[in-house]
Amino acid sequence: MSVEHTLLAVLSIWPSTGYNIKSEFEHKAAGLYWGMSYGSIYPKLKKLEEDGFIYTLEQEEEGRKKKLYELTPEGWEEFENWLKAPPSYPVIKDELLMKMSTWHEDMDYDDLISHLLKRKEQTEDLLEFVKEWPKNGYSYISKLGILTIRFIEMRLETELRWIEESLVILKNDDLPDGQDPYGNTEKLLERRRRAIGEKKENDQ
Amino acid sequence: MSVEHTLLAVLSIWPSTGYNIKSEFEHKAAGLYWGMSYGSIYPKLKKLEEDGFIYTLEQEEEGRKKKLYELTPEGWEEFENWLKAPPSYPVIKDELLMKMSTWHEDMDYDDLISHLLKRKEQTEDLLEFVKEWPKNGYSYISKLGILTIRFIEMRLETELRWIEESLVILKNDDLPDGQDPYGNTEKLLERRRRAIGEKKENDQ
DNA sequence: TTCCGCATGTAATCTGTTACATGATTAC
DNA sequence: GTAATCATGTAACAGATTACATGCGGAA
Numbered sequence: 001m002s003v004e005h006t007l008l009a010v011l012s013i014w015p016s017t018g019y020n021i022k023s024e025f026e027h028k029a030a031g032l033y034w035g036m037s038y039g040s041i042y043p044k045l046k047k048l049e050e051d052g053f054i055y056t057l058e059q060e061e062e063g064r065k066k067k068l069y070e071l072t073p074e075g076w077e078e079f080e081n082w083l084k085a086p087p088s089y090p091v092i093k094d095e096l097l098m099k100m101s102t103w104h105e106d107m108d109y110d111d112l113i114s115h116l117l118k119r120k121e122q123t124e125d126l127l128e129f130v131k132e133w134p135k136n137g138y139s140y141i142s143k144l145g146i147l148t149i150r151f152i153e154m155r156l157e158t159e160l161r162w163i164e165e166s167l168v169i170l171k172n173d174d175l176p177d178g179q180d181p182y183g184n185t186e187k188l189l190e191r192r193r194r195a196i197g198e199k200k201e202n203d204q
Numbered sequence: 205m206s207v208e209h210t211l212l213a214v215l216s217i218w219p220s221t222g223y224n225i226k227s228e229f230e231h232k233a234a235g236l237y238w239g240m241s242y243g244s245i246y247p248k249l250k251k252l253e254e255d256g257f258i259y260t261l262e263q264e265e266e267g268r269k270k271k272l273y274e275l276t277p278e279g280w281e282e283f284e285n286w287l288k289a290p291p292s293y294p295v296i297k298d299e300l301l302m303k304m305s306t307w308h309e310d311m312d313y314d315d316l317i318s319h320l321l322k323r324k325e326q327t328e329d330l331l332e333f334v335k336e337w338p339k340n341g342y343s344y345i346s347k348l349g350i351l352t353i354r355f356i357e358m359r360l361e362t363e364l365r366w367i368e369e370s371l372v373i374l375k376n377d378d379l380p381d382g383q384d385p386y387g388n389t390e391k392l393l394e395r396r397r398r399a400i401g402e403k404k405e406n407d408q
Numbered sequence: 409t410t411c412c413g414c415a416t417g418t419a420a421t422c423t424g425t426t427a428c429a430t431g432a433t434t435a436c
Numbered sequence: 437g438t439a440a441t442c443a444t445g446t447a448a449c450a451g452a453t454t455a456c457a458t459g460c461g462g463a464a
Contacts (some may be wrong), residue, residue, distance in 0.1 A: 003452085009306040012396075014388065019415050033302075034295045040452050042417055064460065066415060073399045073406075083307060084315045087299035089326050091238045092356065095205040095291035098237070101349040102213040103287060111288045112348075122293050140388045143379040144316075145305040150380075151366045152296065158362040162355045175347040176354075184218065184344045192216075195277045202277075207424080223443050244424050246445055268432065270443060 003036060003044050008053060008071065008079040013140065015057055015070040018042050032126065032152065045069060053078050106189055109170050116170075120163045127156040205292070207240060207248050212257060212275065212283040217344065219261055219274040222246050236334065236356065249273060257282050310393055313374050320374075324367045331360040 010021050018041045025035055045067075048054045053075035057068040071079065096119055103112055130152050134141050141149065169175060178185070214225050222245045229239055249271075252258045257279035261272040275283065300323055307316055334356050338345050345353065373379060382389070 006302065009302060012306055012308070013392065017415070018417090023414095032296055034297045037453055038415095038417075039419095039454070046417095064414065070395075071399060073402055076396055076399050080311060083303050083311065086322055087303055087319055089323070090298040090300070092236055092359075093205070093238045094294040096294070097352045097355065098205065098210065098213060099287050099291055101346065101352045102216055103348050104216070104346070107284060107287065115291055118290055119293070134383045137383075138385055139383060140386070141383045142305065142308070142389060143382045144307045146380045146382055147370055147373065148301045148305045151301065151363075151370075154362050154366055155296075155359065158358050159355075162358055166351050166355075169351065176350045178347045178350055179338045179341075179343060179345045181342055182344070185346060188217065191274075192280055195275060195280050198277055221443075222445090227442095241425055242443095242445075243426070243447095250445095268443065 003040055004048060004053075005079070005082045006036070007041070007044055007048060008075055008082065011054060011069055011071050011075070012079055015068045017066045017068055018045055019066070032130065048075070104188060104192070105185070106192060109173075113167065113170055116163050116167055120160065120167075123156050123159050123163070127153065127160070130156065207244055208252060208257075209283070209286045210240070211245070211248055211252060212279055212286070215258060215273055215275050215279070216283055219272045221270045221272055222249055223270070236330065252279070308392060308396070309389070310396065313377075317371065317374055320367050320371055324364065324371075327360050327363050327367070331357065331364070334360065 007021065010016060010024070016024070018038065022036065022038060022041055025033065045054065049056070049069070052072055054069045055072055057070050096115060099115065100112060103109075130149055133139060134146055134149055211225065214220060214228070220228070222242065226240065226242060226245055229237065249258065253260070253273070256276055258273045259276055261274050300319060303319065304316060307313075334353055337343060338350055338353055
């Protein structure tokens with residue numbers, strides 16, 4: 001998903017300025033969607049204009065100098081071709097999961113528990129925002145937009161359910177069995193202990 | 205989440221070569237986690253070695269020249285400090301959602317439906333893989349790894365549920381109401397029609 | 409009159425990918 | 437013997453971020 005197509009998509013909603021697009025993403029990117037910096041937005045807008053996909057609307061003397069960009073016929077065409085092209089499969093890239101799955105038994109679970117508690121709070125906040133969003137009275141959300149928001153809600157609720165379950169399991173030290181056909185858990189701890197031991201010796 | 209820390213995390217499981225790490229991610233990155241290219245792995249391994257976080261194990265004359273990397277005491281320390289640091293909140297960056305929420309009523313829903321059907325298939329495949337993974341008899345998965353896999357499963361199942369629901373809604377043309385306080389849906393379609401109309405005129 | 413928010417823009421930098429080069433070993 | 441896989445590495449490139457520069461308008 002290129003920045004260019006994202007910009008076309010945003011401009012399809014209504015004509016906007018570069019600054020405007022950035023603030024829009026800033027707002028919703030409270031965890032939703034993702035950010036774009038001025039350093040990529042302005043040059044790309046310029047490029048899109050050069051390529052004939054967007055043009056600047058007359059700013060009707062609003063005092064401030066600003067460039068309101070709008071799609072050209074070619075811009076609409078390009079945008080809709082992009083819409084029709086099959087979307088790529090999203091990657092799950094979650095630092096919490098990476099940390100959790102490489103956590104080891106010689107490390108205090110309390111730190112992991114506080115990661116989970118923090119995640120719980122953040123997800124609750126985001127869920128609250130997402131639930132209010134289509135009811136706030138001023139944001140434009142299409143019918144299909146409502147469907148995607150429904151997905152985000154379901155996902156966040158699932159995440160909260162999982163966090164709750166995991167916290168109970170961790171606090172009761174009731175972890176499920178792993179799959180460890182070659183006794184790697186013990187090897188790992190042994191490798192680590194030896195390394196740490198060597199370090200202590202050297203430090204003395 | 206830097207590549208460096210990801211490499212330390214992978215090496216904490218067991219000593220590996222650069223090639224090895226790449227294949228590992230290739231395999232699981234059937235959608236899970238994410239990829240790394242040789243162009244970033246090898247230079248980073250070199251850097252980590254220079255920084256004293258990893259070192260090369262004797263390769264015990266396995267014939268092939270290869271570098272088996274292992275964590276140093278400093279490597280373990282760095283890795284565990286990273287584990288303890290609060291993970292950043294993941295961003296939802298899903299091209300399907302972006303396309304769906306900017307889809308408009310003058311575009312055929314059939315294309316959107318085929319995007320959803322394709323996603324359904326891909327997610328089913330991934331779910332199947334994730335369910336088999338901890339039972340395949342050879343992969344090492346720690347107890348906490350099982351918990352994270354449980355999360356992925358729940359998430360994928362939620363996604364499938366949402367896709368089913370959405371397909372029914374789309375096929376019955378039974379979409380929920382959007383939020384459109386300023387009649388933007390009509391404005392959008394009008395802007396587009398005018399642009400497309402102009403193009404047709406010019407083309408004649 | 410000073411500060412903050414609106415608004416645009418660029419240069420330096422960072423990070424990562426692609427594509428290629430190289431060569432050994434194993435499977436057919 | 438030759439194709440595929442294992443294995444390491446780099447140079448050129450692409451993409452995006454950070455940090456800075458600039459300036460207007462309105463509010464305190």
